[in-house]
Amino acid sequence: MPQSSANPTTTAASSLPNFTDPTLAPNLRTWVESANDPASDFPIQNLPLGLVEDEEGTPLLVVRVGDSLVLLDLLIHSGALADDGEDGELPDDHPMHILHAAAHHGMPLPIMQYPSCWSWARKALQKFLLDGPAGGQQMRRLREKAVRPVSEFNLVPPVWAANYTDFYASIHHAKTVGSMFRPENPLLPNYRHVPIGYHGRSSSLVGSGTEIRRPMGQTKADTAESPTFGPSQRLDYELELGCVIAGQNDVGDGVTIDEAPGRIFGFVLVNDWSARDMQAWEYQPLGPFLAKNFATSVSPWIVTAEALAPFRTTGPARDAGEPQPLEYLRGSGASTHWNLDMHLEVLIASESMRKAGTAPVRISLANFKDCMYWNFPQLITHHGSNGCNLMPGDLLASGTISGPDMQQRGCLLERTWAGHGPDGKPAPRQPIMLPTGEKRIFLEDGDEVIMRAWCQRDGYRRIGLGEVRNIVVPAKARS
Amino acid sequence: MPQSSANPTTTAASSLPNFTDPTLAPNLRTWVESANDPASDFPIQNLPLGLVEDEEGTPLLVVRVGDSLVLLDLLIHSGALADDGEDGELPDDHPMHILHAAAHHGMPLPIMQYPSCWSWARKALQKFLLDGPAGGQQMRRLREKAVRPVSEFNLVPPVWAANYTDFYASIHHAKTVGSMFRPENPLLPNYRHVPIGYHGRSSSLVGSGTEIRRPMGQTKADTAESPTFGPSQRLDYELELGCVIAGQNDVGDGVTIDEAPGRIFGFVLVNDWSARDMQAWEYQPLGPFLAKNFATSVSPWIVTAEALAPFRTTGPARDAGEPQPLEYLRGSGASTHWNLDMHLEVLIASESMRKAGTAPVRISLANFKDCMYWNFPQLITHHGSNGCNLMPGDLLASGTISGPDMQQRGCLLERTWAGHGPDGKPAPRQPIMLPTGEKRIFLEDGDEVIMRAWCQRDGYRRIGLGEVRNIVVPAKARS
Numbered sequence: 014m015p016q017s018s019a020n021p022t023t024t025a026a027s028s029l030p031n032f033t034d035p036t037l038a039p040n041l042r043t044w045v046e047s048a049n050d051p052a053s054d055f056p057i058q059n060l061p062l063g064l065v066e067d068e069e070g071t072p073l074l075v076v077r078v079g080d081s082l083v084l085l086d087l088l089i090h091s092g093a094l095a096d097d098g099e100d101g102e103l104p105d106d107h108p109m110h111i112l113h114a115a116a117h118h119g120m121p122l123p124i125m126q127y128p129s130c131w132s133w134a135r136k137a138l139q140k141f142l143l144d145g146p147a148g149g150q151q152m153r154r155l156r157e158k159a160v161r162p163v164s165e166f167n168l169v170p171p172v173w174a175a176n177y178t179d180f181y182a183s184i185h186h187a188k189t190v191g192s193m194f195r196p197e198n199p200l201l202p203n204y205r206h207v208p209i210g211y212h213g214r215s216s217s218l219v220g221s222g223t224e225i226r227r228p229m230g231q232t233k234a235d236t237a238e239s240p241t242f243g244p245s246q247r248l249d250y251e252l253e254l255g256c257v258i259a260g261q262n263d264v265g266d267g268v269t270i271d272e273a274p275g276r277i278f279g280f281v282l283v284n285d286w287s288a289r290d291m292q293a294w295e296y297q298p299l300g301p302f303l304a305k306n307f308a309t310s311v312s313p314w315i316v317t318a319e320a321l322a323p324f325r326t327t328g329p330a331r332d333a334g335e336p337q338p339l340e341y342l343r344g345s346g347a348s349t350h351w352n353l354d355m356h357l358e359v360l361i362a363s364e365s366m367r368k369a370g371t372a373p374v375r376i377s378l379a380n381f382k383d384c385m386y387w388n389f390p391q392l393i394t395h396h397g398s399n400g401c402n403l404m405p406g407d408l409l410a411s412g413t414i415s416g417p418d419m420q421q422r423g424c425l426l427e428r429t430w431a432g433h434g435p436d437g438k439p440a441p442r443q444p445i446m447l448p449t450g451e452k453r454i455f456l457e458d459g460d461e462v463i464m465r466a467w468c469q470r471d472g473y474r475r476i477g478l479g480e481v482r483n484i485v486v487p488a489k490a491r492s
Numbered sequence: 493m494p495q496s497s498a499n500p501t502t503t504a505a506s507s508l509p510n511f512t513d514p515t516l517a518p519n520l521r522t523w524v525e526s527a528n529d530p531a532s533d534f535p536i537q538n539l540p541l542g543l544v545e546d547e548e549g550t551p552l553l554v555v556r557v558g559d560s561l562v563l564l565d566l567l568i569h570s571g572a573l574a575d576d577g578e579d580g581e582l583p584d585d586h587p588m589h590i591l592h593a594a595a596h597h598g599m600p601l602p603i604m605q606y607p608s609c610w611s612w613a614r615k616a617l618q619k620f621l622l623d624g625p626a627g628g629q630q631m632r633r634l635r636e637k638a639v640r641p642v643s644e645f646n647l648v649p650p651v652w653a654a655n656y657t658d659f660y661a662s663i664h665h666a667k668t669v670g671s672m673f674r675p676e677n678p679l680l681p682n683y684r685h686v687p688i689g690y691h692g693r694s695s696s697l698v699g700s701g702t703e704i705r706r707p708m709g710q711t712k713a714d715t716a717e718s719p720t721f722g723p724s725q726r727l728d729y730e731l732e733l734g735c736v737i738a739g740q741n742d743v744g745d746g747v748t749i750d751e752a753p754g755r756i757f758g759f760v761l762v763n764d765w766s767a768r769d770m771q772a773w774e775y776q777p778l779g780p781f782l783a784k785n786f787a788t789s790v791s792p793w794i795v796t797a798e799a800l801a802p803f804r805t806t807g808p809a810r811d812a813g814e815p816q817p818l819e820y821l822r823g824s825g826a827s828t829h830w831n832l833d834m835h836l837e838v839l840i841a842s843e844s845m846r847k848a849g850t851a852p853v854r855i856s857l858a859n860f861k862d863c864m865y866w867n868f869p870q871l872i873t874h875h876g877s878n879g880c881n882l883m884p885g886d887l888l889a890s891g892t893i894s895g896p897d898m899q900q901r902g903c904l905l906e907r908t909w910a911g912h913g914p915d916g917k918p919a920p921r922q923p924i925m926l927p928t929g930e931k932r933i934f935l936e937d938g939d940e941v942i943m944r945a946w947c948q949r950d951g952y953r954r955i956g957l958g959e960v961r962n963i964v965v966p967a968k969a970r971s
Contacts, residue, residue, distance in 0.1 A: 175654040176695050181778060201776050206719050207710055211778040212691035212785065216655050216883050217743050226744035228878035231686055231818065240685050242818045242877070264696050264787060265705040265968060291878070297680050299660060299690040300779020306691065307878040308743060339710065339721045398721070399707035399770070399786040400968070404695050489744060489879070 036136060037323060039474050042144040045160060048079030054467055054477020055079055057142050060135050061279065061314035061478075064121060065166035072119030072169065076138055077314050077479070081160050083138065085116040088159045093152075094137045108133040121171060121315070125278050125405035128259035132319060168313040170220040172257060172281060174408040177218060177309070178396060179253070179285060180210040184386035186415040189427045196433050205336050208387040208395040210412075213285070214306035218408070221313050221481040227458060227488040228307040230291035244488035245288035248456040251413040252359050252423030252464055254381060255283035256389050257315050258407040268397035270344035273390035274351055276403065280321065282312035282357075282464050282481045283410045289426055289455065311408070312464070312481035320476050321353060324468035328352040328388050338391065341398055348390035355381040355478075357414055357466040359423065364459030365449045373463050376445055377428060379421035381466075384414045429454045458487045515615060516802060518953050521623040524639060527558030533946055533956020534558055536621050539614050540758065540793035540957075543600060544645035551598030551648065555617055556793050556958070560639050562617065564595040567638045572631075573616045587612040600650060600794075604757050604884035607738035611798060647792040649699040651736060651760060653887040656697060656788065657875060658732070658764060659689040663865035665894040668906045675912050684815050687866040687874040689891075692764070693785035697887070700792050700960040706937060706967040707786040709770035723967035724767035727935040730892040731838050731902030731943050733860060734762040735868050736794050737886040747876035749823035752869035753830055755882065759800065761791035761836075761943050761960045762889045768905055768934070790887070791943070791960035799955050800832060803947035807831040807867050817870065820877055827869040834860040834957075836893055836945040838902065843938030844928045852942050855924055856907060858900035860945075863893045908933045937966045 036058065042049050043057040055061065055077045063075045063082065075082040088094055089112060095103075103109050108130030115123040124131050142160075147153040181187055184204070191199035203209065219225075227248055233240035259278035262268055268276055285305060292304030327350055337343065357380070362373035387395075389409070397403055415422040422428045431440040444452035456462070461484045467477035515537065521528050522536040534540065534556045542554045542561065554561040567573055568591060574582075582588050587609035594602040603610050621639075626632040660666055663683070670678030682688065698704075706727055712719035738757035741747055747755055764784060771783030806829055816822065836859070841852035866874075868888070876882055894901040901907040910919040923931035935941070940963045946956035 176693060203712075203719075203773055203776065206712075207774050209774070209778055210781050212693055212781070214655060214691055214880060216881050216886070217879075219743065224744075226879050229746075229820075230878050233682075233685075239815060240682075240818065242820050264698065267708075288878070294682055295686050295688070296777070296779075297682065298775070298779070299688055300775075300777070302689050302691070303874070303878040303880065306880045336718060339719065341708075341721050395782070399709050399767070399782040400696075400705050401693060401782065401785045402695050407695070 034322060036139055037320070037473060039472060041139070043078060043142040044144050044156070045079045045081050045142060047081065050079070051475065053079055054475065054479050056474040056476070057139055058474045059316060059320045059476045060138055061316040061320070062121060062124065062131070062171060063314045064119065064169050064171045066169055067166060073166070074116045074119055074121060077163070078142060078160070080163055082163050082166065084159050084161065085112070088141065089113050089116055091155050091159065093141055093155060094134070122173060122406050125257060125259050126261065128278050131317060135317070135319060168220055168222060170218055170311050171313055171315050172218060172255070172311050172406065172408050174215050174218065174406050176404060177213040177215040177408045177410070178210050179213045179410045179412060180208060180387070180392050181412040182208060182387040182392060183384040183412055183415050185384055185417050186413040186423065186427065189415060189422065189430065193430060193439065196437065206339065208392050210392070210396065211300045213309060217306055217308050219308055219310050221310060221483065223310060223483055224486045225286055225308050225310065225483045226486050228288050228291065228303070229488050229490060230288055230303050231294055232290040233294045240294060245291055246455070247289035248485060249287045249289050249425045250359065250456065250462045251285040251287055252357055252377070253283040253285050253410040253412060253414060254355070254357070254466065255281045255311060255408050255410045257281065258393070258403050258405060258409065261404055262397055262402055264402045265400040266402070267400055268394050268403060270342060270348045270390055270394045271346065273344070273393040274347040276393050277318045277389055279315040279317040280478060281315055282466055282478050284310045284462060284464055284481055284483065285410060285413070286310070287424070310481050310483050312479050314479050316476065316478050321468060323470055323473045324354045324476070325350055326352050326354050326382050328385055329383060342391045342394060344390060351388045351390045352382045352385055353468070354470065355466055355468045357381060357423070357464065360463040360465070361447070361453065362461045362463070363447055363449060363451050363457065365451060366447060367461065369449060371448050373461065374448060377420055377422055379414055379416040379423060381414060383416050385411065425453070425455050456485050458485055460485050513801060515618055515798070516952060518951060520618070522557060522621040523623050523635070524558045524560050524621060526560065529558070530954065532558055533954065533958050535953040536618055537953045538795060538799045538955045539617055540795040540799070541600060541603065541610070541650060542793045543598065543648050543650045545648055546645060552645070553595045553598055553600060556642070557621060557639070559642055561642050561645065563638050563640065564591070567620065568592050568595055570634050570638065572620055572634055573613070601652060601885050604736060604738050605740065607757050610796060614796070614798065647699055647701060649697055649790050650792055650794050651697060651734070651790050651885065651887050653694050653697065653885050655883060656692040656694040656887045656889070657689050658692045658889045658891060659687060659866070659871050660891040661687060661866040661871060662863040662891055662894050664863055664896050665892040665902065665906065668894060668901065668909065672909060672918065675916065685818065687871050689871070689875065690779045692788060696785055696787050698787055698789050700789060700962065702789060702962055703965045704765055704787050704789070704962045705965050707767050707770065707782070708967050708969060709767055709782050710773055711769040712773045719773060724770055725934070726768035727964060728766045728768050728904045729838065729935065729941045730764040730766055731836055731856070732762040732764050732889040732891060732893060733834070733836070733945065734760045734790060734887050734889045736760065737872070737882050737884060737888065740883055741876055741881055743881045744879040745881070746879055747873050747882065749821060749827045749869055749873045750825065752823070752872040753826040755872050756797045756868055758794040758796040759957060760794055761945055761957050763789045763941060763943055763960055763962065764889060764892070765789070766903070789960050789962050791958050793958050795955065795957050800947060802949055802952045803833045803955070804829055805831050805833050805861050807864055808862060821870045821873060823869060830867045830869045831861045831864055832947065833949065834945055834947045836860060836902070836943065839942040840926070840932065841940045841942070842926055842928060842930050842936065844930060845926060846940065848928060850927050852940065853927060856899055856901055858893055858895040858902060860893060862895050864890065904932070904934050935964050937964055939964050
């Protein structure tokens with residue numbers, strides 16, 4: 014059982030609007046027993062999309078349920094997904110065609126290009142997975158062949174984004190980081206008007222389980238005359254939520270705020286690894302580059318907007334006197350109601366902890382809805398407001414998710430910062446104490462960083478994103 | 493004849509090392525007569541790779557020669573490219589297999605993945621194109637079918653970069669832009685140590701001829717209390733050279749400075765369109781975003797490093813007292829000799845000029861070798877120094893190419909800037925006067941921007957990159 018379920022935080026149903034969708038009914042159960050555990054991230058109501066490799070390295074499109082996954086290509090070929098009375102030729106526009114093409118090639122992109130096919134697939138998969146006797150040897154065999162333990166496969170990133178954009182949408186993150194450098198004026202004047210973002214590197218998006226090599230790079234101590242080149246001494250994680258884009262708009266067209274909710278396919282966890290010492294030296298005037306692009310890791314399952322619908326909520330109210338968003342960012346209907354009541358946590362396990370069999374310790378816990386100044390429809394609309402074309406499968410990350418309290422801060426740069434002392438100078442950093450007696454200000458080689466996220470609400474099944482976990486390995490010098 | 497050839501600037505051969513390569517011998521002539529014109533950018537010594545679409549929109553891999561292009565797939569199927577005595581089965585590792593796969597699918601990427609196949613292809617194509625009688629009706633027909641006028645096809649960008657990085661490697665550009673905001677300290681302390689760069693947007697890479705829609709965006713006048721949303725009033729071009737990457741390094745591996753020259757496949761012209769008013773308001777603290785990602789246009793032909801070899805030269809000497817690059821950026825051999833003696837110009841034609849039949853006017857001319865503080869091997873090595881994986885077909889752009897003189901400045905932000913007055917305050921901008929009496933400080937709707945680049949040297953044929961040209965069209969509001 015994941016540590017996170019030991020103290021589930023639930024939100025009273027009354028604070029969220031009523032929401033009824035038969036695919037989310039809490040009494041639905043499946044014959045995949047592990048999915049019926051109330052602590053599972055992946056009940057039959059979730060059914061996130063993923064990508065794995067078999068032993069030969071062939072990519073396979075899958076759906077996660079409990080501790081198992083459904084092999085889509087195999088299931089489609091069996092005919093078990095077809096609607097009743099669909100034994101004959103399917104019409105040309107039937108969603109099965111898209112699903113078939115995607116599953117056949119092990120390519121998630123067609124599904125994001127035509128996202129309505131996934132609504133259909135989720136319902137068809139639920140029918141196949143619904144509790145009840147297999148009803149015959151053929152179906153028993155199909156259940157055995159098409160639904161396999163996750164452990165049999167190699168997980169690969171489900172995101173094949175050509176374009177990865179990282180935002181800066183948590184105002185607490187922006188304030189805390191800003192106050193390190195500008196205590197008198199932590200937020201820059203543009204922050205409350207512009208959803209700040211920048212382009213990240215897509216080629217170095219990696220999956221959960223991939224080793225993260227400590228980057229080499231230029232750094233310069235404040236007291237040094239010249240920079241030196243060597244392993245980063247301030248390696249950090251950043252806890253983020255990544256939105257996977259559905260559909261496409263042409264260059265020059267953009268996305269209005271009321272169209273934006275329809276462009277959200279689903280979500281993954283994102284760890285935007287950062288080398289703070291490299292970042293400080295390189296980032297002026299064009300922003301972070303090598304401090305970020307050595308690796309960004311994503312969780313293996315794209316949890317759809319549909320499965321998360323009961324957890325959508327309004328954002329934090331703006332303080333009195335704060336400016337209203339400009340009109341292009343002010344929506345009506347769904348776009349105003351697109352924050353998420355989602356818990357996110359970061360855990361860490363040092364190499365010594367793993368050797369001693371000590372469980373990872375949680376070092377932060379926050380709720381997405383308390384942290385975001387801009388919601389995803391606003392980020393999407395802003396991104397497209399100049400005519401930039403957002404493509405199926407693009408990854409838009411939230412930026413570091415931090416709440417107002419120290420224990421809610423989503424990166425070590427903030428998490429170990431003790432603020433300014435009475436003299437107005439920064440107080441010494443406050444290390445995180447590990448059960449082995451080790452201390453952490455930034456990450457050490459051998460540290461494993463684990464991020465998890467889940468939603469929980471009375472009257473609904475828990476829906477989780479699962480986890481992204483990666484171990485830091487030592488830098489490799491080349492010359 | 494392009495305007496640029498009216499006053500060709502040649503470099504004395506003695507200032508560049510001797511270079512002999514039979515594929516570059518100046519006496520080679522082809523039966524494609526237009527390619528034998530000394531003013532052509534595309535003699536038989538060049539043979540750049542391109543991508544076009546036929547009437548049905550099918551992508552076709554082609555090679556430019558004179559005013560024509562060679563249809564690769566058709567030529568390969570004819571058998572005319574096979575070496576003598578290669579009529580039988582080709583060995584598994586024969587470059588023809590790569591070329592065949594690339595041409596068959598209209599996909600340039602396999603060629604950049606295995607770039608040595610293009611050395612072979614260039615030689616084989618030269619043989620097919622070499623002057624001489626066709627020698628038989630079959631070959632005459634093949635020449636007619638496989639070599640077609642460029643005008644019959646729709647040019648598409650030859651770059652399918654998933655990853656586009658933009659640098660800032662021209663010190664004169666950095667100094668001029670810096671001095672607008674910080675006259676006392678134009679260059680930031682990191683500039684002479686770090687090849688500054690940032691990630692651009694690959695989805696909005698467009699080709700020559702594509703209309704560029706003026707972007708909408710947030711801007712804030714210095715005197716205004718709040719920002720407003722509307723069409724950019726300070727639309728600009730940026731003249732850049734783009735390097736297309738060959739081969740691949742894994743995440744965590746990097747590229748040493750002596751490996752870097754081998755990662756250069758070839759070059760295109762890049763116009764990195766920029767909305768200066770949006771940039772000024774949004775770029776702190778994470779760099780330019782919507783001010784750039786609405787469109788970046790590239791020229792249609794990837795001119796290979798091989799064809800440009802005679803024009804490689806050392807960079808400008810560093811001033812006395814300037815720091816040496818850190819060791820990872822200090823190469824030996826080829827990597828120290830990888831600047832380019834290449835002329836680059838920008839021309840403009842307003843809508844009124846086009847209506848009046850007035851030719852475009854040149855507004856800047858610079859030589860790449862005088863402008864760059866960092867050469868491409870240094871940019872590549874720096875990019876990979878943290879373990880970032882550079883992929884086949886990636887596009888690395890130089891940043892705005894500007895020389896020390898006003899007429900050598902590669903964007904309007906610099907080109908119309910008259911510097912600081914005697915009172916230390918910025919002097920009024922100096923508009924560019926067009927033949928129609930129109931003035932330009934930034935771009936107006938209907939303006940066509942044309943960029944061209946070419947290399948010229950005694951004892952060699954001119955090798956050109958051709959041009960990238962685009963017309964600005966009015967902003968489109970959406971709501």
